Amino acid sequence: xxxxxECHCGALKAIASGEPEYVYVCHCKACQRRTGAVVHSxxxxxxxxxxIEGENKIYARMADSGFEIRFHFCPNCGTSLYWESDRNPxxxxxxxxxxxxxxxxxxxxxxFEEDMPAWLGLPTVxxxxxxxxxxxxx
Numbered sequence: 377x378x379x380x381x382e383c384h385c386g387a388l389k390a391i392a393s394g395e396p397e398y399v400y401v402c403h404c405k406a407c408q409r410r411t412g413a414v415v416h417s418x419x420x421x422x423x424x425x426x427x428i429e430g431e432n433k434i435y436a437r438m439a440d441s442g443f444e445i446r447f448h449f450c451p452n453c454g455t456s457l458y459w460e461s462d463r464n465p466x467x468x469x470x471x472x473x474x475x476x477x478x479x480x481x482x483x484x485x486x487x488f489e490e491d492m493p494a495w496l497g498l499p500t501v502x503x504x505x506x507x508x509x510x511x512x513x514x
Contacts, residue, residue: 417472
């Protein structure tokens with residue numbers, strides 16, 4: 377199974393095969409600013425599952441984890457489509473809302489809930505983290 381995520385104008389695509397490692401939501405202030413939304417929907421994939429098509433530009437910053445994170449965005453429409461981090465160099469994230477279909481599994485993890493609006497409910501989430509996720513085990 378392939379899932380296609382694309383930017384607003386369609387020039388940048390991330391084609392993912394198989395299933396994501398997990399789907400999550402993030403409430404941190406950085407994601408709120410980056411997306412313009414109160415919650416960011418993301419999915420994590422092994423890089424071997426993902427093919428990128430189209431040009432992109434990169435915005436890099438230090439994440440709360442202390443590792444650099446690089447956001448790849450469309451130079452035409454500005455959509456932040458996917459990202460990669462030095463924290464786990466074998467994986468990348470893809471914006472959940474950028475997929476063509478509604479077939480992406482529901483989120484099971486919620487991070488930085490200390491910044492989550494009180495009115496937001498998360499019925500499918502089983503992992504709740506007031507701040508970031510614990511370190512990834514390899």
